[in-house]
Amino acid sequence: MQRQIEPGPVAAPPLRVPPSRYWVQRHRRRLGDIGTVGLLLLVLFPFVWLVQMSFRPNADILGYDLLFTPTLAHYRALWTGAFPASFLNSMITSLASTVLAMVIGVPAAYALSRSGFKSSRRIALWILATRMAPPIAFTIPFFLAYRHLGLSDTLLGLIIVYLTFNLALVIWMMQPFFDGVPRELEEAAWIDGCGVWEAFCRVTLPLSAPGLAATAVICFILSWNDFFYALVLTRTNASTAPVAIVNFIQYTGWEWGRIAAAGTLVMLPVVLFSMLVRNYLVRGLAAGGVKE
Amino acid sequence: MPARRLAWGAQRRRSFLLGIAPAVLVLAIITIAPAIYLVATSLTPLNLTLPGTAWDFSAPAANYLDLAEDPRFTRSVWIQVKLSITTVIGQLLVGLGVALLLNGSSRVRTLARSGFLIPMVLPPIVVGILWRVMYAVDISPFHRFMAFIGLPVPSLITDPNWALTAIVIAETWEWFPFTMLMVLAALQMIPASPLEAARIDGANDWQIFRFVMFPYIQSTLVVAAIFRLIDSIKAFPLIFVLTDGGPGDVTEVTNYYAYRQAFTFSLWGYGSAIATLMVAGVFVLSYLIDRLTGVAHAEAD
Numbered sequence: 001m002q003r004q005i006e007p008g009p010v011a012a013p014p015l016r017v018p019p020s021r022y023w024v025q026r027h028r029r030r031l032g033d034i035g036t037v038g039l040l041l042l043v044l045f046p047f048v049w050l051v052q053m054s055f056r057p058n059a060d061i062l063g064y065d066l067l068f069t070p071t072l073a074h075y076r077a078l079w080t081g082a083f084p085a086s087f088l089n090s091m092i093t094s095l096a097s098t099v100l101a102m103v104i105g106v107p108a109a110y111a112l113s114r115s116g117f118k119s120s121r122r123i124a125l126w127i128l129a130t131r132m133a134p135p136i137a138f139t140i141p142f143f144l145a146y147r148h149l150g151l152s153d154t155l156l157g158l159i160i161v162y163l164t165f166n167l168a169l170v171i172w173m174m175q176p177f178f179d180g181v182p183r184e185l186e187e188a189a190w191i192d193g194c195g196v197w198e199a200f201c202r203v204t205l206p207l208s209a210p211g212l213a214a215t216a217v218i219c220f221i222l223s224w225n226d227f228f229y230a231l232v233l234t235r236t237n238a239s240t241a242p243v244a245i246v247n248f249i250q251y252t253g254w255e256w257g258r259i260a261a262a263g264t265l266v267m268l269p270v271v272l273f274s275m276l277v278r279n280y281l282v283r284g285l286a287a288g289g290v291k292e
Numbered sequence: 293m294p295a296r297r298l299a300w301g302a303q304r305r306r307s308f309l310l311g312i313a314p315a316v317l318v319l320a321i322i323t324i325a326p327a328i329y330l331v332a333t334s335l336t337p338l339n340l341t342l343p344g345t346a347w348d349f350s351a352p353a354a355n356y357l358d359l360a361e362d363p364r365f366t367r368s369v370w371i372q373v374k375l376s377i378t379t380v381i382g383q384l385l386v387g388l389g390v391a392l393l394l395n396g397s398s399r400v401r402t403l404a405r406s407g408f409l410i411p412m413v414l415p416p417i418v419v420g421i422l423w424r425v426m427y428a429v430d431i432s433p434f435h436r437f438m439a440f441i442g443l444p445v446p447s448l449i450t451d452p453n454w455a456l457t458a459i460v461i462a463e464t465w466e467w468f469p470f471t472m473l474m475v476l477a478a479l480q481m482i483p484a485s486p487l488e489a490a491r492i493d494g495a496n497d498w499q500i501f502r503f504v505m506f507p508y509i510q511s512t513l514v515v516a517a518i519f520r521l522i523d524s525i526k527a528f529p530l531i532f533v534l535t536d537g538g539p540g541d542v543t544e545v546t547n548y549y550a551y552r553q554a555f556t557f558s559l560w561g562y563g564s565a566i567a568t569l570m571v572a573g574v575f576v577l578s579y580l581i582d583r584l585t586g587v588a589h590a591e592a593d
Contacts, residue, residue: 033400036393040407043465046422047410049433053425062431108315111308123316130323132574134526136550137567140333140560141326164322171315190300196307225415227529232555242417246533254424256431263418274413275406281413282473 054260061257074261083262086244090266093155093230093240094223097162098216104163105170106212110200112171113178127168138164139232146233153235161229166219173218173284177211178204217277218284221270241266327571334564341558355565364541365566368549375456375463375545376524382464383520384513387471392501394472395479405476412469420533423462424449427534452539459543462530467523471516478512479505518581522574546570 024031053061055070078084112123142161143152151157181204189199205212230240239247245262252258274281335352339345359365390408394401411419427449429435438445448458482505490504528547531537537544537552544552546566554563 029396029398032393032396033398036401036404039390039393040404044407044410046426046465047414050418050422050425062436104315104318107311111311115305115308115312123312126319126323128578129575130319132522132578133323133327134547134567134570134574135528136526136547136554136563137330137571138323138326140550140554140564140567141329143555144333144338144560145326145329160322163318167315167319167322187300196304197311221413225413227415227417227532231532232551242415242529245417245421254428256425259421260425263421267414267418270413270415271410274409278406278409281409282470282477 050260051264053256054264056257058257074257075265077258078261078265081248083241083244083248083265086239087241087265089155089238090224090240090242093158093162093238094220096155097159097166097223098219100159101163101166101170101219102212102216105167106174106205107197107200109171109174110178110204113175114183123171127172130164130168131172135228139229142229143232152233153237153239155238157233158230158238158240161233162223162226165222169219169222169284170215173215173280174208174211177208181207211280214277214280215284217273218280221273222284224270330564330571331568333561334568336561338560338564339558340560345561355562356569358562359565359569364544365546365549367541368544368546371456371541371543372525372545372547375460375527375543376521379460379463379467379524380517380520382460383468383471384517386464386468387516388475388509388513390468391472391475391479394476408472409469411466412473414466416466416529417533419462419466420530423458423465423530424533427458449535450539452542455535455539455543459527459530459534462534463524463527466530467520470520471513474512474516475509478509482508518578521581522577525570525574 054074055072056068057071057073060068138161142157146152146157151160185203185207186196186199189203190196194202225242226240227242227246230238230243231246234240234243241262245259245266248255248262249259277284332347334355336348337345337351337354338348394405394408426432426434427447429439429444429447435445435447448454448461486504487500490500495503525545526547527545528551531543531545531548535543537548547570550563550566550570553559553566
């Protein structure tokens, strides 16, 4: 690898850089900062535009000037429609699916981390496969089966579907956290009279609290963001917030102010949450492929 | 003490089995059972509007034979290939560029990292809506500005030649932060000494990047590309909101085609066959990539 480096001049020639270049070199850091801020504004422009549209009065919805009197009219209009119910549905399904995935997945992750079963690798591959498989492959059989099971357009039906990605994610994400807790601590607890799971609950679990929190938040974000499953598996009763937006686009046309307000409300929890788990996002989203 | 240890070990092993069992059981029910159901359905002409088509295995290969002669399917695969390749390359380049910019150690850049990851965590439906705003001629600040200065630009999403590009732009915007975060993490693992050594030897910025930094982030880029490549096959909400597969079928990727066959036309057997092929394709792709990168890693070691 070292050989790849082109041998540089043995003694650097005296600095004869043109003055302009010298200026760039000296202000390199500040220029980088300015470039960063500029680029950030450019990248986030569509996002900011949508948020400001949601506060603009209808008469002036297309205005450019940033000095306008913000109004909550669009949010109020949402409040009286079917949107709050779907927002609640999103909340319930995301929370329930997260809790369920954690309850089933955390003990499994712990067991896989500690046991050294020969089948561990096979289970890891299986999890990877569920991560890779396109959702359409799940939606068709789930849709067909739910018609017979009475789970179409129910919250429970969605919660179960969300387990297809959340459970695998929990098992994958929690393992390294448990790997990091020394076994000796559990053994000490056992000597003090704890059972295996008691030692787990009293010693290992508290020590993995940050991992538990990050995993739960990422499960919540993934369920909250889902559009495809909810679109296909719900009609009216159980429709979640992303589907509700699409529904009222279909019924009332592109009423920009209201759509912008709904979009802003839907993305609010995710944006806030993701800032909390920034450092774990990659591991969560790349579950199955990135070890650390 | 040894007896006690043994008991501890045995007790642990039994407990571990108990811990794993529910997860394995649930995973089997929600992943393996649907997979079997999917493949079984793909062997039947199931159509919910025609009674008697369920579990009719009289012509098991019919759907697959039809697929082989379906030009719309072939076209959808080709559109998928174009979409995937361009968007993955776009995401890698933008993500790498932004990561290199943010790698500097200043407060501004540390704070900016959180800002840049926003597109990736937004609900995909919201990403679709905000790009719909950007592409709507009468709403979009960009289009109205161009019209104002006398250079009106037609909307990308209604133009058959540009609709796919519009999707690629939105998808690249949404997912470049993934590559960015992964590369940033890798950049921070690079030890300081080779960088200093190269600088003292008089290497310029490009040489430092190419010969010192790049070898460290190469494998990260490959992993990011694999993930994004496989995820790009699932593209749905963006297409649903921006173009609905159109104009015509120029943005109808395979995933969208399968969705339409099953959920719009009620051709469940046919849709299942497409989905089965997609799963097979994804697995073959993962296997090939695993082999290729495995070989690359072995050579690098």
